[in-house]
Structures are given as structure tokens and as C-alpha cells.
Amino acid sequence: MTEIPVYLFLGFLDGGKTKFIQDTLCDERFQSKERTLCILFEDGDEELDTSKYKGGDNVTVVVADGKQDLTTKFLEDALKNARAERVMLEYNGMWTLQELGTVLPRGWQVYQIMMFADANSFESYNNNMRQLVYDKLNSAEVVFFNRCKQGFDKMPLHTIVRAVSRRTAIVYEYEDGTIENDNIEDPLPFDINAPIVEVKDEDFGLLYLDAMDKPSNYDGKTIRFKALVARSPRFPRGSFVGGRFAMACCAEDIQYVGFMCRWKRADSVKNKGWYMITAEVKAERDKMFGGETGPMLYVTEVKPAEKPQEETVYFS
Secondary structure, eight states: OOOEEEEEEEEOTTSSHHHHHHHHHHOTTTOOSSOEEEEEOSOOSOOOOGGGSTTGGGEEEEEOOSGGGOSHHHHHHHHHHHTOSEEEEEOOTTSOHHHHHTTOOTTEEEEEEEEEEETTTHHHHHHHOHHHHHHHHTTOSEEEEEEEOTTOOOHHHHHHHHHHOSSSEEEEEETTSOEEEOOOOOOOSSOTTSSSEEOOGGGHHHHHHHHHHOGGGGTTOEEEEEEEEEOOTTSOTTEEEEEEEEESSSGGGEEEEEEEEEOTTGGGSOTTOEEEEEEEEEEEEOGGGTTSEEEEEEEEEEEEOOOOSSOEEEOO
16 A cells, blocks of 8 residues: 655644645755645635646645545545645644544555644633644644744743643744744753652653653653552563553543553552552663653552542643
């Protein structure tokens, strides 16, 4: 089966998605003999002008009529008619990514996910449609805030993004066209250089995000945290997961996240029991991290603990 690379553009109406697609098509670094299909699931003020693209004959633009076109057949037919080899898909900000994921044809592989937002209205979107904002930020590799005014306060936008993901890159585009990468450092609420990194109950979410994102920073460190233990016959012998239930954006989005813990006495801990865990972190490549490097915990001490006052933690 032929693999079709998909470039996914996310954001809300008038967030700058179409303009970016236009600029990308006109960029000589993107232009090639590959036939390109542009599918627009949102009808904004901007319109694509393929005449500005040197390979304009190789670009087919399809504008969907609405959500009724969010089907596998519609996507397959559009690709077939365009005889395209790659897809640029502008997605409607009012729809969830799960809805798109269920209809993507076989062989369509998402290569890159970018989000676009008007810096002047993004906070309002977040206040009124937080779950939809989270849905996009949680998957985006980079978010572009456009129409920025010189000297504006970046911190509110930075905080919204970092509450969802510490991995998403942030770029600010000013009204004069200049670009600036986000360079705001987020101090951790615990001392990563302490002999034992003591993590408060409410800070487990930040520990989890930071350690999963930058495992090498924790390699050789000793950490101590309170966790709800999960045990399963599917886990390797002599191991359990120490984690917490975490809420990213709303009560409907609570999920259990945790660290794989290796311990020769793993059978002695109770499933769903609360424990204070002390462990040394090793940055290891393992299949549980998708073949990448992640934090593996080698337990040195486990003590029964009272459940925390707030059982759910947050990623911010």
C-alpha cells in the first residue's frame, strides 16, 4: 500500500491556517513535482491562489461542504481524483481530532501537525472552549501565534500551551512579519539537583511531563513521590507502575499516568494501594517508550502512605 504523507493544519476560524498553506505552497523548498491535494474543511476569509505556485498544475484544492464530508470515502475520492502523492489538510477547529482519526483512509500517515491562532483572540477561545483548545494543543508539534503586537505579554499564551504540553514549540509572528521563538523558561516546583528530588503530591503531573520529555535530565537522579500503584500480569516480572490520575482539561479527560518501576519485591505491593516511592531513575531505551529513551525507575524503598487530599493531579 502506498503511504500518503499528510500535513495537518489546526486552529480556529481566521487563525491563519490558509495563509500559512499559501505561503508553504509558494516556498521553493516545498515545491516539487509531487502532486499535492489541499483539503479545506473550513471556509475562512482567505482563499488559496494556486496561480502563485510554480507547480500550480500539480495542486488540487478541494473545499468540503461541511461535516457531512468528513468521511473516508470523501477523502479517498478526493485523493483519487487529484492523483495526489501528498495531502495538506486544513481542519475545522470546532471538530475533534478523534473524529478525523476515525475516517483517515488506510495508508494516510500524519507527518506533521501544526496549530495556528490569532494572539488577540486565543485567550477567549481558551476560556470558552477549553476542551477544543486542549484537543488541538495536545497533538500539535508547534503552535504559531500570529498578529502579535510588539511588546505584548507572551506569558498568558505561553501558560495556556504549557498547561497542556511541554513539548509543543511556540512561535510568535508579529504584524510586521517578523518571527520570534518562545524562550520563556518554566521553573520546576522541585529541585532536580537535590540529593533526593522530593516531589509534592500536587506536583506529580509536572514531574511526569518533564521526566518523559527530558529523561536524560533525570538519569542517575533519586526521586521520591507518592503514587497510586497499578499491577498487572501483563507487566514484566518484578515491576509495577507508580502513578496518579491526571486531568488535562476537564473531568471527562482524566487518565492514569505513571512510571514503570522495577523492584524485586514488586509482588508485595497492593494494586490500587497508595505508597511513598523512592527510586533511582535510569534513562533507558525500551519498547514501552515506543523504542525511544524514557525514564525507568529502580526502586530503593516503598512505604505505605495515606492517599493525598486531592487524588487527581494536573499538568500545570
